[in-house]
Amino acid sequence: MSDFDSSDTVRCRWSIGSTSNINGYDECAAVCSGVPGAMLYSDNCTLVFTLTQASMCVAVALQIEDFYTTTSPTPMSSVPIQFLFYGYIASSGCSTPPAIIGSRPNRACIGTPIGSTVNELVIVQVYCSGTSIVDFITSSPVGLTKSLYQIVLSWIPTADQVGPQGFCAGAIGVLLV
Numbered sequence: 001m002s003d004f005d006s007s008d009t010v011r012c013r014w015s016i017g018s019t020s021n022i023n024g025y026d027e028c029a030a031v032c033s034g035v036p037g038a039m040l041y042s043d044n045c046t047l048v049f050t051l052t053q054a055s056m057c058v059a060v061a062l063q064i065e066d067f068y069t070t071t072s073p074t075p076m077s078s079v080p081i082q083f084l085f086y087g088y089i090a091s092s093g094c095s096t097p098p099a100i101i102g103s104r105p106n107r108a109c110i111g112t113p114i115g116s117t118v119n120e121l122v123i124v125q126v127y128c129s130g131t132s133i134v135d136f137i138t139s140s141p142v143g144l145t146k147s148l149y150q151i152v153l154s155w156i157p158t159a160d161q162v163g164p165q166g167f168c169a170g171a172i173g174v175l176l177v
Helices: none
Strands: 009-014 039-041 046-048 056-067 077-087 099-101 118-125 131-139 151-155 168-175
Touching: 009 039, 118 131
Parallel strands: none
Antiparallel strands: 009 056, 039 046, 056 077, 099 118, 118 151, 131 168
């Protein structure tokens, strides 16, 4: 999570299922507390949990809020984000998922002038024998392109894209039996 105004404080919190919150409405309806035993670190919006059942979806309902300072009691904005996790049983004895490796650490920030080309390579390590990468899932800025079998990123930022632009990637593996 990021904010164009770097002096603001951005935090996330669990959505609240009553009208007594800052927004005055039920923020999560039937999906409040959807991940049993989950821990939310609000300063960087990291969610830590273990799914205890396979073949089941659990919902997450969060609010991302923008505060004027670290001591401001009321957010300037509150934006909902909701998503699902699906638990499954690994099809082999190896349950280590593919991992993105490479020269850039997770959450790296790359500065680039408007109109210049950014090229990056995302490399995935597969840890289980017989497993192959079948797809990449990405969330990226407008105009960013990727190749089919590896992620070779290419992007030329435009003037309306000044400020932080997020990019996330995940590799999907399949056991080839």
